[in-house]
Amino acid sequence: MIAIFGTVAAMVAQTSFQVIPPRNVIAGNVFYVTYRLTNGDGSSLNAPAISGCKLLSPRPGVSTMQSMQIINGNQTSSTTEDYTFTYRAEKEGTYTIPEATISAGGKTYRTKSATFKILPPDKASGSQGGYYQQPSARVDDIDSQDSQKQISKDDIFVRVILNKSHAYEGEAIECTLKLYTKFERINSFMMTSPPTFDGFLIDELDTQAALNEVEHYNGQNYITAVLKKCIIFPQKSGKLTINSGKYDLSVVQLERVSNGFFISARPVEREVHLQPFKQTVNITPLPQPAPAGFSGAVGQFKFESNLSSTELRTGEAVALRYIVTGSGNIKYIREPKPEIPSEFEQYTPKTDENTRIAGNTLTGTVTVEYTLVPQSVGEFNIPQQEFVYFDLAKKGYVTLTAPGYTVKVAKGSGTTYNADQRDIEAKNTDILHIKTGEKNQSHDHTPMIRFWWYWGIFGCLLAAALLGLWAYRRQLKLDADVAGRRTSRANKVARKRLKAAEGFMKNHQSEKFYEELLRAMWGYLSDKLNMPASQLTRENIVATLSQRGVGSEICDKVIKILDECEMARYTPDSSLDSSVEAIYNEATDTINAMERSKITRK
Amino acid sequence: MKSIIAILISILFLSPAASMRAQDSIPQPANAVPSEESIPQATQETAAGTLAAQADSAYSADNFTLAEQLYLESIRRDGTSTTIFYNLGNAYYRQGNLGKAIVNYERALKLDPTNADARSNLEFVKTKITDRQIDQGSIMDTLWQSVVCMFRADTWAWIAVLLFALFLAGAFTYILSNVVMVKKLSFFGGIVVFILCAAAVIVSFAAANRISDNKYAIILPPSAQLSTTPRAARSASEEAFLLHEGTKVEIVDSISTQAEGKWYEVKVGQRERAWIKAEDTERI
DSSP states (O other), X not given: OHHHHHHHHHHHSOOEEEEEOOOOEETTOEEEEEEEEESSOEEEEEOOOOTTEEEOOSSOEEEEEEEEEEETTEEEEEEEEEEEEEEEEOSOEEEEEOOOEEEETTEEEEOOOEEEEEEOOOOOOSOXXXXXXXXXXXXXXXXXXXXXXXXXXXXXXXXXXXXXXXXXXXXXXXXXXXXXXXXXXXXXXXXXXXXXXXXXXXXXXXXXOOOOEEEEETTEEEEEEEEEEEEEEEOSOEEEEEEOOEEEEEEEEEEEEEETTEEEEEEEEEEEEEOOOEEEEEEEOOOSSOOTTEEEEEEEEEEEEEESOSEEETTOOEEEEEEEEEEESGGGOOOOOOOOOTTEEEOOOEEEEEEEEETTEEEEEEEEEEEEEEOSOEEEEEOOEEEEEEETTTTEEEEEEEOOEEEEEEXXXXXXXXXXXXXXXXXXXXXXXXXXXXXXXXXOOOOGGGSHHHHHHHHHHHHHHHHXXXXXXXXXXXXXXXXXXXXXXXXXXXXXXXXXXXXXXXXXXXXXXXXXXXXXXXXXXXHHHTOOGGGOOHHHHHHHHHHTTOOHHXXXXXXXXXXXXXXXXXXXXXXXXXXXHHHHHHHHHHHHHHHHTTOOOO | OHHHHHHHHHHHHHOTTTTOOOSSOSOOOGGGSOOGGGSOTHHHHSOTHHHHHHHHHHHHTTOHHHHHHHHHHHHHHHOBOHHHHHHHHXXXXXXXXXXXXXXXXXXHHHHOTTOHHHHHHHHHHHTTSSSOOOOOSOHHHHHHXXXXXXXXXXXXXXXXXXXXXXXXXXHHHHHHOOOHHHHHHHHHHHHHHXXXXXXXXXXHHHHXXXXXXXXXXXXXXXXXXXXXXXXOOOSGGGEEEEEXXXXXXXXXXXXXXXXXXXXXXXXETTTEEXXXXXXXXXXX
């Protein structure tokens, strides 16, 4: 019946053969190697010999397991055959379990070879001589885990394991927190204070704490469990300390109880408080001065840029990406900041991290995406971008350059978007340029106000004003008095006429001479005495002249000249040159005398 | 009418500074002028007028150290001007010497407060210095200063002359006119113009004093410790405050001793007063 099922099952299930190697074993202990055949009916197993171990059971213990599943009416079944051999580890070292073969269903299957370690046995602690000294607890000997024994700090503890003791600032360090215990049975485990990583950035790896590995440490064998595994990045230089934190746990010891004949072992829980374990690491600062634009990245990186399109329209978004790939503190680098022309509207850059812990460092890709929207038409240049990191292999700074782009922006279809007028934006402000040309240099910059001539201008202006005022007022007075003007002009007019008369005298035109002389006399008297010609009679003249204080002598002379002239004018034959000249001189003298006598105004 | 003339004459003779002359009218940066040897040989023979032009071209060629030396030599030989102080200030700024740049911009503005370029550059450089600008005086004070700085001193003097002439014309019209309206207008107009004229004369004096007084100074070293007494502070209790390059201070007193050298008592802002070593400052 099994065979029928087997043939049915064989249609779906694959046959496989594998070896389950032991965990690390301690020398002198017994261990098992199991070969597992799945979905097959095996025969003629050929188990190889393992060097350094002694095969205790020439015939393997066989166990068979069957399982059947019906999923959605589909029936699957599987069978498992385990062949277990028992060995004793003889000598410490690393050993290989060679390939084993089995034939099933007419075919021969082969295992892969596997390795395992045989650890040395515990060294006896303390002095060897004391017979009474109780041996310390041992992993492999349950009898040694006696409740009467104190649990020493060598029996159970936590260690911080770093993969390097010296590192640069920002260099990845693998850090493992491991529990070492000689007691395989741990009932409760609690962290009372968490581990501290002062001065580090941490990237944790998910671990399931499980006791699974036997490890030889300080001459003792322990079962270990990884509590925490992480990659840490020092952020400052100097001696940095990692503290494992505090743990409370309870282990199970055995208490021997004697009830008459038998001595039975009873498990007893015992509380243990683990003390913190401190591990220091020396962090070297990065060489100073760091080049300009250093991104803070330490490790090994590649840098590239990517622009989704170089021919755009206004209002269309374009993505500018900078991609950093590599291993190191990639999550903690400063993102590149390109100098984007201000004609582009910028949005907050989007950073995309895709990293994982690989081995003892962090690898992956960081993408920084800038979304740009051109606002103006034209050709713009996005300059090339540099990425500077510290290369751990070269122990120096490396500058990577991503190319720049020239972007052509054409007018977009969006009309309302760009319709607004825009303010002029100053990109840079600086001092104004020097002034060239004439400097008008001078050694003396005394202000004008400090010179006397400046105040002289005020004096001159004032004097001119006063003078003008005086002259104007005088003129006004004269204008107001017409008679006075006539009087003052009388002499001038008379002299003019006398001059004309003198001309006639020299030409011997006596008639004209007398006429002119008379006109001069009458005119003068009329002007001077302010009398109209109609009133000019000899009597009036004499009366007015004497009234104005002119001497009677002069009055007589005036009358005499007038008489003589009128006489001579109408008697042409008496035109003697001598008498002409005499009368001319007399007339001149009389006028001068009258001027001198200052005829007063009325 | 007689009384008006009497007033005019009294103004003329009461004017206090009619015979006054300023002796120390212009600051000479004597200590800053380099020696003859430091000027390149080529410039020695050239005509005086082209020295400043050479400095301009040195500046344009980004050779600011040479430009500075040439400007200083030009000042020594041909005298100062607002433009040359302005250019020298630019040369200092380009070399990162903010204190000296501010000194020279201030000097340029002292000679010509209407030099807009110098004012703009001074404001710009002042934003680069460490100490925040301290508010100078009250609103009235600021208003008065801005009136005085509206024109150059000589422009104010000419405005005063013009207003005086206008006043005389008004007085003339008042005396001679027979029309009541014209008489009234010219009377009050004349009074207003006379007051304006007097104000212009006062402003001219203030502007002239602005050129000649040198009570302001600029801090030159990157930082200077001021003390409460005229000597270097011997303990923390004698330290007054710290001033930085480019800050403008008003010198109110000065003292010279054998042991401590020359010290100025300076006023910063309205209240703060302290003593500073004379070498740490340069008068504008």
